[in-house]
Amino acid sequence: MSEALIQLQGIGKYFNNNKVVSDIDLSIEDGQIITLIGPNGAGKTTLVKLVLGLLEPDEGRVIRHSNLRIGYMPQKLHIDPTLPITLGRFLALAEPNTKLCIDALKEVGIEKHIHSPLQSLSGGEMQRALLARAILRKPNFLVLDEPVQGVDVAGQEELYKLIGQLRTRLPCGVLMVSHDLHLVMSATDEVVCLNQHICCHGRPDQVSNNPAFIELFGTKTATYTHHHDHEHGLHGEVVHSNDGDSSGCQHD
Amino acid sequence: MMATRAGANMIEVLLYALLAGLGVAAITGPLGAFIVWRRMAYFGDTLAHSSLLGVALALLLSISPTLSVIATCLVLALILVMLQQQKGLASDTLLGILSHTSLAVSLVAMALMPDIKVDLLSLLFGDLLTVTGKDVVIIYAISLFAILLLLKLWKPLLAITIHEELAKVEGIPVTAVRTAFMLIIALVIAIAMKVVGVLLITALLVIPAATARRFANTPEQMAIFASLIGCSAVIIGLSCSWYLDTPVGPSIVLSAGILFLLSLTKKYN
Numbered sequence: 001m002s003e004a005l006i007q008l009q010g011i012g013k014y015f016n017n018n019k020v021v022s023d024i025d026l027s028i029e030d031g032q033i034i035t036l037i038g039p040n041g042a043g044k045t046t047l048v049k050l051v052l053g054l055l056e057p058d059e060g061r062v063i064r065h066s067n068l069r070i071g072y073m074p075q076k077l078h079i080d081p082t083l084p085i086t087l088g089r090f091l092a093l094a095e096p097n098t099k100l101c102i103d104a105l106k107e108v109g110i111e112k113h114i115h116s117p118l119q120s121l122s123g124g125e126m127q128r129a130l131l132a133r134a135i136l137r138k139p140n141f142l143v144l145d146e147p148v149q150g151v152d153v154a155g156q157e158e159l160y161k162l163i164g165q166l167r168t169r170l171p172c173g174v175l176m177v178s179h180d181l182h183l184v185m186s187a188t189d190e191v192v193c194l195n196q197h198i199c200c201h202g203r204p205d206q207v208s209n210n211p212a213f214i215e216l217f218g219t220k221t222a223t224y225t226h227h228h229d230h231e232h233g234l235h236g237e238v239v240h241s242n243d244g245d246s247s248g249c250q251h252d
Numbered sequence: 253m254m255a256t257r258a259g260a261n262m263i264e265v266l267l268y269a270l271l272a273g274l275g276v277a278a279i280t281g282p283l284g285a286f287i288v289w290r291r292m293a294y295f296g297d298t299l300a301h302s303s304l305l306g307v308a309l310a311l312l313l314s315i316s317p318t319l320s321v322i323a324t325c326l327v328l329a330l331i332l333v334m335l336q337q338q339k340g341l342a343s344d345t346l347l348g349i350l351s352h353t354s355l356a357v358s359l360v361a362m363a364l365m366p367d368i369k370v371d372l373l374s375l376l377f378g379d380l381l382t383v384t385g386k387d388v389v390i391i392y393a394i395s396l397f398a399i400l401l402l403l404k405l406w407k408p409l410l411a412i413t414i415h416e417e418l419a420k421v422e423g424i425p426v427t428a429v430r431t432a433f434m435l436i437i438a439l440v441i442a443i444a445m446k447v448v449g450v451l452l453i454t455a456l457l458v459i460p461a462a463t464a465r466r467f468a469n470t471p472e473q474m475a476i477f478a479s480l481i482g483c484s485a486v487i488i489g490l491s492c493s494w495y496l497d498t499p500v501g502p503s504i505v506l507s508a509g510i511l512f513l514l515s516l517t518k519k520y521n
Contacts, residue, residue, distance in 0.1 A: 052421050072421040079414055082461075083289045084468045093411045094422060137422065 004029050005065045005141045005173045006051060012059030013046055020046045022059065023197050030140065033167055033174040035184045035204075038194035039216060044177050045075075047194065048145055051175060071139030071172070073130045075146045081119055087129055088114040095136040104132040108162065123150030127159060135166065142166065144176045148183065160187035266494065268388050269380040273486035273504065275391045276440075276447045277456070279398045281479030283440050284457035285464070285471065286402075286433070289413050293458050295332065296437060298347045300453040302328045302354035303441050307375060308361040311368050318390060318442050325438035328354070330431070355450075378449035378501030380490070391443045398439045405432055410471060447486075448501040456482060459508040463515045481511055 004027040012022040021043035028034055038044050049055040050062065052072055079085070087110070091101040105111040108128040113121060121129060127147060134142055147163065148156040164187060167174055178184045184191070184204070191207040193199045199212040207213050287296050306324030310317040332350065336343050362370045374382065383391075402409075408429045411419040420426045444453045460482040461474065468474035488511075489504030496503075 049417075052417070054417055054420060070421055072418055074415055074418050077415055080289050080291060082465050082474075083413065084465065084470055084474055085414070086470075089470065090414065093407065093414070133418075143421075 003065055004063075005068055007063040008050070008057075008060065009063065010060035011047075011050060011057045011062065013043075013050060013055060014058050019196060021050075021194070021196055024050075024060070025198070026192065028141070028173045028175055030173050031167055031171050032190065033164070033176065033188045034190045034192060035176045035178050035188040036192050036194055037178050037184075038199075042195045044194055045145070048143060048175070048177055052143055065140075068141055069137060069139045071134030071137045071142045073127075073134045073142070073144045073147055075149060075177075077118070077126065077130070079118055085118050086115050087118055087121065090118050090129065091133055091136060094133050100136060101132075104135045105129075107135060107166075108132045124152065124155040124159075127151055131159075131162070135170070139170065140172045142170075142172050142174045144174065146177050146179065148178075156183060160184065163187065265381055265383075266490070268383045268385060269500065270487070270490055271388050272383045272391050273380060273447050273490060274483050275388070275395045276444050277460070277482030277486050278479050279395045279402070279440050280444060280456045281460055281464070281477075281482045282402055282475035283398070283436060284459075284461035284482075285475045285478050286409060286413065287437075287454075287457045288461045288465075289471075293454055294344055294347050294351075296441075296457055297454040298332065298351035298354075299325050299329055299437060300441050300445075300450050301351045302358075303445060303453075304358035304375060304450050305354045305361075306442075307370075307445075308358040308365075311362065311365060311370070318394075321442040321445065322438050325441050326435055329434035329438060333430070333434070374449065375445070376449045376451045377499060378445065378447050378452065380447050380500040380504075383446060387446060391446070394439050394443050398436050401432060401436055405429055405436075409433060448505060452501055452505045455505040455508065456485075459505070459512050460485065463508070463512040466515050466518045482508065485511060 006028050008024050008026040011024040011026075013020045024047065026034075026047075036044055036047065046055065050057055052070060053062070053064075087105070088098070088101060091104065092098070095101055095104075102111055102114065105114055108131050110121075110125050110128045110132070113125060113129075118126075118129070127149070131144075131147070134144075142163070144163065148159050151159060160183075163174060163176070166172065176184065176188065185208075186204075188204055190201060191204050192201040193207055193210070193213050193216065195216055199216055200207055200210040202210070287293055303321045303325050305328075306321035307317050309315075309324060310320035313320070328350070332347070335341075335346055335350075341349075359372070362368070362372070371379070373379075408419065408424045411422070411424055412426055412429055416426060440457075441450075441453055444456055448456050460478040463481050464474045464477035467477050485504050485508035488507040490500060492498055492507065493500040493503040
């Protein structure tokens with residue numbers, strides 16, 4: 001097994017003596033997609049900043065792979081409307097080679113907007129623009145902070161598909177932050193449920209059944225998750241009954 | 253004979269004034285663009301006000317006012333950035349406190365120095381017509397240095413303006429770039445003081461840049477247009493002041509304001 005891209009060991013962070021996160025052990029390997037979920041104030045942003053190296057931990061240590069190249073997709077851009085800047089120029093800040101910029105835009109599917117002012121992009125286009133800039137860094141580790149924020153449902157699915165493709169093409173490990181589990185169920189290998197410490201982690205279907213997760217996210221999400229599981233269960237049952245039918249057929 | 257000499261002196265005064273004004277407007281354009289993009293107008297205003305503290309210090313210690321103003325602005329800028337990170341008070345409240353306290357301290361300090369006669373009006377609103385040949389040289393040296401520094405910082409500063417954390421992850425030394433940017437602001441305040449005075453410096457930074465926005469498609473265009481618009485305001489203001497006998501600094505700012513109003517007739521690019 002390859003060396004981890006990044007490893008957090010017993011990480012803790014305090015602001016004005018208030019614990020924000022503590023006892024965080026997390027390791028991300030190449031080709032792995034990990035999704036960080038948790039309620040508001042759970043410390044998701046803090047943890048992402050610790051991973052990015054924007055904050056230094058008060059406890060524990062962060063071990064980075066010697067060849068780690070991070071592509072970071074921030075949650076949102078607040079660009080003043082007085083700044084005249086096109087999408088192409090925005091990407092040129094990360095990569096001066098125009099051809100590479102166009103390639104990145106093609107990959108995320110917004111190359112037609114290369115000359116559009118950045119402020120004129122829609123929510124979904126903006127997320128793709130940010131993803132394109134992250135790709136341009138040729139990263140082996142993508143950190144995506146709420147990558148589908150402000151994107152409609154169809155667009156969300158496409159973005160997750162794109163992220164899944166990038167994982168194998170680049171190739172890279174991915175750390176994503178998300179508000180809700182059901183959106184990322186199919187797009188992630190592992191879910192880490194955070195509420196100042198790691199409450200539970202594992203495969204998405206495991207986590208959604210974990211009592212700690214249900215307690216944290218309340219009945220609404222839990223019900224939804226249950227519904228989702230139920231579909232899986234139903235699917236299994238259907239397969240099972242089909243088997244029964246087919247064996248019945250064979251008997252005939 | 254006397255009349256001719258007076259005439260020659262007058263032309264000299266006007267020429268120095270014009271040169272000084274243009275030298276300052278050249279840098280306030282691009283710097284002003286960043287001030288507008290980064291929403292730092294109030295920050296600039298606070299530093300400009302506190303530059304009077306530098307003048308008071310220079311008088312007290314008998315040192316060069318230009319140097320003293322640069323040093324004071326730089327120290328205060330760094331203190332401000334530190335205080336803003338404390339998050340105890342809202343940023344604009346903090347700026348409001350510092351801006352007016354420093355202005356008051358310097359006015360009181362100057363009043364307490366009985367041996368020194370200070371022309372407060374010229375400090376507050378500028379006095380371009382007293383600029384000497386030596387002043388012009390200092391203004392151009394500082395302006396040129398500030399322009400070169402800004403050119404060097406251009407790309408990283410633009411990246412930081414768009415998203416500071418993204419820039420940091422991409423390897424830009426954010427703290428160093430921001431500190432250098434503060435140095436540029438301090439330098440420009442020190443030379444702009446002579447042209448428009450401490451109370452109107454922000455106008456010279458913000459108005460030409462805001463006017464240029466309507467004509468620009470790229471950040472660079474906006475910076476260059478802001479310089480040209482600032483230079484036009486200097487020329488128009490100085491002419492007005494010459495013919496109508498109005499104070500120079502306010503005339504320049506008024507010209508910039510009128511140019512901005514005229515630009516409103518053009519659609520946003």
